[in-house]
Amino acid sequence: MEATKTVPKKSSLKTKIQKLGTSLSGMIMPNIAAVIAWGLVTAIFMAQGWFPNAQIAKMISPMLNYLIPLLIAYVGGRMVYEERGAVVGAVAAMGVIVGSSVPMFIGAMIMGPLGGWCIKKFDQLFQEKIKSGFEMIYNNFSSGILGMVLAIFGVFVVNPLVTAGSNFMSRGVDWIISIHMLPLANIFIEPAKILFLNNAIGNGILVPLGIQQASTSGKSVLFLLESNPGPGIGILLAFMIFGKGTAKASAPGAAIIQFFGGIHEIYFPYVLMKPALILAAIAGGVSGTFTFSLLNTGIKAAASPGSIIAILLMTPKGNYLRILTGVAVAAIVSFIVAAIILKADKSDGETDLAEKQAQMDQMKSESKGGMPSAEDAERSVQDYADIKKVIFACDAGMGSSAMGASLLRDKVKKAGIKDIPVTNTAISRLKDEQGLLVITQDELADRASQKTPNAMHISVGNFLSSPKYDEVVINLKTVKQIAPAESQAETHAESSKEADGKIDTIDYAAVKEVDFIHHDQKVGSSTMATSLFKDRLKKEGKKTPVKNLGIDELEDSKLHLVIVTPEAEKNLKLRYTEVQIVSVEDLLNSKDYDYIVEHLA
Template sequence: MTTTSPAATTGGARVRVQRFGTFLSGMIMPNIAAFIAWGIITALFIDKGWVGNDGPIEAWRWADSAILGGGTIGDTDYTGLVGPIISYLLPLLIAFTGGKMVHGHRGGVVGAVAAFGVIIGAEGTVMFLGAMIAGPLTALILKWVEKPWQGRIKPGFEMLVDNFSAGFVAFFASLAAFFWLAPIMKWVTEILGGAVGWLVDTQLLPLASIIVEPAKVLFLNNAINHGVFTPLGTEQSAQTGKSLLFLIEANPGPGLGLLMAITVFGVGAARATAPGAAVIQFLGGIHEVYFPYVLAKPTLLIGLIAGGATGVLTNVVFQSGLVAPAAPGSIFAVLFQIAPGSHLGVLLSVVLAAAVTFVVCMPILLASRKRDLAAEGGDAAFAAAIAQTEANKGKKSSVLGTLGGGTAVATRRIQNIVFACDAGMGSSAMGASVLRNKIKKAGIEGITVVNQAIANLDGTADLVITQQQLTDRAKSKSPDSIHVSVDNFMNSPKYDEVVEMVRDQEEK
């Protein structure tokens, strides 16, 4: 556990990729509900959907005749919602969110206008990548343009100046996006789509697991998933009604197989905590809960790669996939987004991925079992792996922090506690709930415990709890806060230390 210290500047390609992935995730994750809604419409009402293209129209005609005594309605095609939502609404939401992250609401507005230029200029190509660039970039330009006169405008003229400056920036950015950015992004999208198509046609896509699985453990998955798989997968889904790209990173099978193998063949603290971690990972979709187990024994990556590749290959063979992203990567989210006719392939991809991971990890665990038992049940290595996991993530984690030790020293009065992670959901929400319950049981009142994304830290938190890999990034966003590093969000002794620290200040 660490206490307040000056914000450290983190370097290295890994940290930069993490930050980039976090930014991409920050644009996608708040809009997942819109992806889910689009996925439902697509799954139900495309030609090969559950209801079919004419289902809603025929049902309306029957109700109109039976209840209202007749009348007519147009031959509106309900699937007319599918194209506009994916072509316009989803990219605009992404662009607005990205612009807002850079320069508030006005940044979101100019970002959305610029994104519309790249959407129209791309002539029907799904412009997720273009929106991810146009939205934040235009907001940043607005921020730069307005910087010279910030605080120098006479009272009463602020609104006039702000609106006109934003309007002109949006105008020029939309033109630039239409004439210059759109052709470039259309070309890039075609190149990426062609590369993925070639991998699918040659059945080499399972090799992607060689990159994806290690990247997940190093918290680089957001850049891969939200920067590549989600945009390309959504475009594929719009064309064919499904995409297996949504399951390359989000498949919960490999993580389940790993944790089940540790439950059966592991030792010490790893074995004791693995069953609970499996429930959280498989049902809750919080994959990072299994990362410390891999870092404690890196050879387990072989099992994860084998399992992930098996899952991808299964979907390739059965030509199965999801209609929209499964976020978080829970089995419930996967089941909800299965495309019509893909149930067998998708379910097998999860089951076989878990089974292969379990079988491959079994001899790895058995080969080192005697050595792990001699080393105090492997607890020391597991604790070190938890710390390494947090170091890889670049900040503290509420999901992982419950496995480590250490004592915190309060350097300021604690009233506002924040659990921070990449997306501000999932693991941080779980950790916040655990600590909130502990504080309530201790009879302590007046303490606020919330969860949020690291990017949204504004320096007002008294205590920030993160995974060790993410601590430095949290410190840079909130340097004056007390920072606590945790390894696992389930049963960390550090939560009890935080409660005692808060109790002590109440008694003074």
């Protein structure tokens, strides 16, 4: 398992593109609720809406032209310099908003971060020189004056440039749509989504353009280019029918989450597992967008997450059948292409990312063919000694990272670990601090490392299914047990080595199961020992179940009597505090077995 404190590396081109995309989408994502609110007000109360209401409809234009751009600028400034940057960024954005003939989303994306950067640099130059007692005057007037200057700069410089650029892009999009070439955009969008650029493309580029188009025509197909769930559900349906192994078994649950929950990231590992499936995603995306364009349909506002439910809520009156047709066409085409690829695949089906990662983890931890030595276990655990917080970080800080955090939080709770919070956030909002464990996707690991060089980092192939979560829980739990275990070992050595782990110290009345544990090369020995011990119990008419388990499969409870060799005993005590342990020299034939069998129920 990759769990290291990393040193920032030089950014690759891909990382730089992801970082730029994240900066753009990071200003949009927190404000998607406002965009949805505007879309609902428009769809329901505008003159052509479901329930026209002229009084309520007066909110449509101010929300579009002022509220949403100001919120975007506020968030952009906060990303650079917290609250001071947020306020200056919002004030600066007024310069591009006032007098503009188009919604100034792009202008807000420029002025927000620019305002935050300017006040940050201004503070670096002058804040430490301010005398005691004048801090409030400096803070308020520096922000106000700088915000005013930037707003004026926005009026005369940024506003004309952004207006010209927006008009040019809008005409370009209209032209592409008019010649029916928009579907070709999915040739680039679908592969980019698989590389976790989906939020950067959708919320950073398509949503601002879509809002501008929807403000004039009432709907936009641009909202559907990235959020269409059709290509993903088609691929997952193909796995349900033609897949193999664990990929086939997990596909139904993934399909429900993807289609109704809108978490598109869940099907990315399936495509990465068999890269040829990118053709299915592209074919589905192109055909879906072509259908939307052919039927002249779109939705009122951004559908986030990309759930069929969210899409239908944003669908204008009279367009439901068209939207469903486009989604269905995308799903059918991607399903057919994916089915052909999967049927032609001759592998055994057991090559999914989670399983391969589990095999890698197993190879790392089983260098002797069984569980790690006590020394190796201690070294691994010590990496977790300072961990105080676990954060899942993804591109947008929502969706898959939230679900991953929920899964690990549940495991941590069941393990009885109460003082380590598990949360999720966007990579752009990570803060470098001591005692932090950051879990992110493999594709985003470089960026997470650059943001938090002093944190411990773990990368996973899939937030929703990774064997590394169990290792994290085991190590966090073991950290709390090392000191007591070592103290107990010292007391044990000084007082009476004969008493600890011996047959006459066991509470046999509490035992409900006897377990033999794999150790080093002795997997075969523990299996044989399990069989022989079962025979002993059977001859005596005892019904206590006997199992052969790996060390990570135990439940920490006094209901378990664990029989191990002396080499495995210390490692077992590092991980568990409640199980009852008997140490024997020979697993196959110990003189202690007669006593144990006699006292078991």
